[in-house]
Amino acid sequence: MDWHHVSxxxxxxxxxxxxxxxxSLSAASRALGLTQPTVGRQVTALEEELGILLFDRVGRxxxxxxxxxxxxxxxxxxxxxANKVSxxxxxxxxxxxxxxxxxxxxxxxxxxxxxxxxxxxxxxxQLNIEVVAVNDIRDLQRRxxxxxIRHVRPEEPDLIARLVNxxxxxxYASVSYLDKFGRPSSIRELSNxxxxxxxxxxxxxxxxxNFGIPVTRSxxxxxxxxxxxxxxxxxxxxxxxxxxxxxxxxxxxIEKVFPELDPFLFPVWLTTHRELHSSRRIRLxxxxxxxxxxxxxxxxxxxxxxxxxxxx
Numbered sequence: 001m002d003w004h005h006v007s008x009x010x011x012x013x014x015x016x017x018x019x020x021x022x023x024s025l026s027a028a029s030r031a032l033g034l035t036q037p038t039v040g041r042q043v044t045a046l047e048e049e050l051g052i053l054l055f056d057r058v059g060r061x062x063x064x065x066x067x068x069x070x071x072x073x074x075x076x077x078x079x080x081x082a083n084k085v086s087x088x089x090x091x092x093x094x095x096x097x098x099x100x101x102x103x104x105x106x107x108x109x110x111x112x113x114x115x116x117x118x119x120x121x122x123x124x125x126q127l128n129i130e131v132v133a134v135n136d137i138r139d140l141q142r143r144x145x146x147x148x149i150r151h152v153r154p155e156e157p158d159l160i161a162r163l164v165n166x167x168x169x170x171x172y173a174s175v176s177y178l179d180k181f182g183r184p185s186s187i188r189e190l191s192n193x194x195x196x197x198x199x200x201x202x203x204x205x206x207x208x209x210n211f212g213i214p215v216t217r218s219x220x221x222x223x224x225x226x227x228x229x230x231x232x233x234x235x236x237x238x239x240x241x242x243x244x245x246x247x248x249x250x251x252x253x254i255e256k257v258f259p260e261l262d263p264f265l266f267p268v269w270l271t272t273h274r275e276l277h278s279s280r281r282i283r284l285x286x287x288x289x290x291x292x293x294x295x296x297x298x299x300x301x302x303x304x305x306x307x308x309x310x311x312x
Contacts, residue, residue, distance in 0.1 A: 009049065010078070015042035016054060017075045020064065097126035100285045103145035107198075107227035109133035111247045116292045120285065127281060135199055135225060146282050147289065148271045161271040164293045168245040168263035171213075172254050177237040184258050187212055194239035197223035198230035208242070211264065268293055 018028035029036040047054050054068035109131055117129055132145055154161050184190050191214040197204050201223045208215050222238060224230045234241045240257050242264060248254055270290055
């Protein structure tokens with residue numbers, strides 16, 4: 001190995017990659033937490049080190065040169081390799097302290113996670129928990145989160161997933177809405193009611209249609225990407241919405257619509273990176289989440305496991 005030729009500066013490569021993926025020097029500087037001149041100097045230094053031009057400056061925008069496009073693939077491989085090094089190192093940590101990032105939908109985070117966090121605080125008070133309450137799917141492979149709660153099974157080969165529950169959902173509306181517009185006595189009557197959507201409206205319509213509920217776009221006059229806002233509209237009497245049984249039962253003034261209808265079933269998957277599953281703190285959080293989400297609480301058993309010296 002000729003080590004004299006291995007002098008690549010990862011900071012310069014990272015600045016180049018961030019500029020490409022974020023779209024501009026200013027956006028890259030925000031993503032990296034650096035000043036724009038610093039990012040610009042790092043990209044220029046990389047060009048000088050390699051003796052090639054990476055970007056064409058077209059007015060106020062940047063366009064990749066053919067050389068830049070060729071280099072981009074290799075820098076992305078470097079980024080992925082660097083992430084694997086970080087994941088492997090994190091996976092060897094056996095302390096019950098530090099930070100664990102959990103991502104889940106906004107509804108799930110608000111209604112389901114507080115009891116888990118209270119349990120974790122009692123068992124491992126040195127842990128710091130960061131909750132990313134969003135409805136998009138975070139990239140675990142890039143460490144945007146350590147553990148994800150999803151309703152679809154991940155397909156990435158480096159991720160491991162456990163099906164922890166098959167939750168139930170029903171149609172719900174506020175008592176005030178049903179008092180005003182009537183309680184449907186058949187599935188067909190549901191087509192005459194207003195519905196509230198959160199997330200992808202067409203996907204929700206498809207799911208409801210699969211259950212024989214004859215709704216169309218005309219039934220959804222209000223929609224939101226934010227589940228908390230949509231549920232508040234339901235609570236205030238704007239319409240009907242499918243929601244998990246736990247949330248429906250926990251909300252005052254909400255009534256199940258057409259209770260004869262079979263519940264909708266949706267899977268709850270707990271996911272983490274394969275390397276991180278050997279980290280003691282992440283394994284602890286993963287196992288406690290699994291026990292809570294499956295309805296099993298084994299506090300004494302978990303407490304004993306946190307006191308061991310070896311990995312969980």
